[in-house]
Amino acid sequence: MRLSVSRLATASALFLCSDLLLAAGAIEGAPVRQEVNPIAIGMFLLFVAFTLYVTWWASKATKTSSTFYNAGGQITGAQNGLAIAGDFMSAASFLGITGLMYVGGFDGLILSLGAFGAWPVFMFLFAKRVRNLGNFTFIDVISQRLDRDPIRLVTAFSTILIVIMYLIAQMVGAGTLIQLLFGLPYEWALLLVSGLVLAYVAFGGMLATTWVQIIKAGLLLMGVTLIAALLLANSEFSLSNLLGKATANHPNGDGILRAGSIFDDPIQILTIQVSMLFGTVGLPHILMRLFTVPDMHQAKLSAYYASLFIGYFYIALLVMGFGSIAYVVGNPEFFNEQGKLIGGSNMAAIHVATAMGGDILTGFMSAVCFATILAVVAGLTLSGAAAISHDVYAEVLKKGKPNPKTELRLTRISVLLIGSAAVALGIAFQHENIAFIATIPMVVSASVTFPILFLSLFWQGFTTRGALYGAGVGLVSSIVLIVLGPQVWVSVMGNTEALFPYDYPALFTMPASVLVMVIISRRDRSERGGIDRENYFRLLVRSEFGPSATETADV
């Protein structure tokens, strides 16, 4: 059983955008509205009531733009680690990976490892240095070294592009998922998501957004733990027994326990790995979380705890993925008259919850999926609003000296605008194949954000001119190769064969971007280039030992 390229591309792209999930319509035909599930709705209403209470509490502490952007730096490392993990332990992870494993077994794990593999790099390279050099966004970090106005404009543009593309994919996925799980009409689902997110972000800022993410992550961990435990309990607490039952049920037999059911090209695997690892590390809403903790030690702990939670989550998903084959395949309760899985393969996780825990566990996991979407959309909206109000308005237009009240007002207006745009674009793209939209944020992040941040922190010779040219090459090559690839050239434009064979071009665009940055920086003899190189040493000690070390050093 080998998946078609377009189906595979969609499944992977949907996951690659991590939280964005499914647009099940693109995977398994038009989504079918399910009957209203009162248990799911009841549990979801409980979640909403509690998170709105948290938002009310957070709004009392969110009076300045500082507390709005970084929660006043009062989140602990463990709390922030859970919030960061929540950004990745998403509905897409839960439903998408389980669904992909349901279809192809072991091959689905490439997405788990891809998502998990980013966090050690995040910790080794960025956590401490980014926290020490920035205030609210990662753009603060690079603009201290490079020419602030052009570099802020370019990176703010890439941030907004990433956020908008991510949001479109999120909203389309959210509308489709909520249709499937709760039986709500698509447009109502988008309005509900947007309304709640606006309440969280506009009133509670980063503090409310972080706590919503923490609550959701905790619930999701509880859910997958319970399902995995029940699956193992039904297999006499033997993973081997569970795998044996899965191979007996699957058309591929024991082929699902090794590579090759879905993917057969190692280069394709590399393209996915590169996009996921470097794309995740450069996502603006993830980097922004480093500023919510009080110091560099807590920043490192954040990354460490995030790894622990995410690692545990993906190992639990391994059990769930094979469990879905063992306990869903062959159970007529989960198949329609045509013999197809109800809701498509992305519903395999919900079906296995039903098989193990009945309506109560199904309702709980459905509510958690909805909560996940809210939490991720909230984080994205906040990140986009910060790019507009902090990076462009406060730092570029007002040269770092904005009126604080005006800045906070503009931030809230930006939140409203982004929320409205998300609903409008979500409706506009409802019937489109959004797989390529999901791919863009990760590839652009890997090809623009990651190289600029890495080279500005680790290479003395890096200059503004090199950054700008490299960012341009990274951005243009990413978009061009995605358009020429299977997701757009074949699936959207209807051509028979793609001009570029891979869905995720970051394996090629990221090295191209880095190469241009290095060559242009080396050839840069401008006065600004000299300042950029000197700034490297000026910031070096502070980046490693914090602001207090700089005060004692003879700068």
Add this chain to the structure above:
Amino acid sequence: MTDANIEAVHRKTRQRLLFTGIHLVLYFSFTLNWTSWGERLGGYLGETRLTGSLMMFVVLVVTFIFLETVFLLLSRREAR
């Protein structure tokens, strides 16, 4: 800036890049499953239904966390 400060930062940078390098080598080694090596990894471990490929996934996850733990402990020791 003093030479001692700069040297400390350079040492720390080398450490960061070393850990990242080890991590990336391990991370990309997972691709071996889709090459001819994958046939060896796809074999069962003893009498169980666990394959080398599945074991590799779990071992990589645990190893990454172990690497992070070592990195964190080294950082703490140096901070003291």
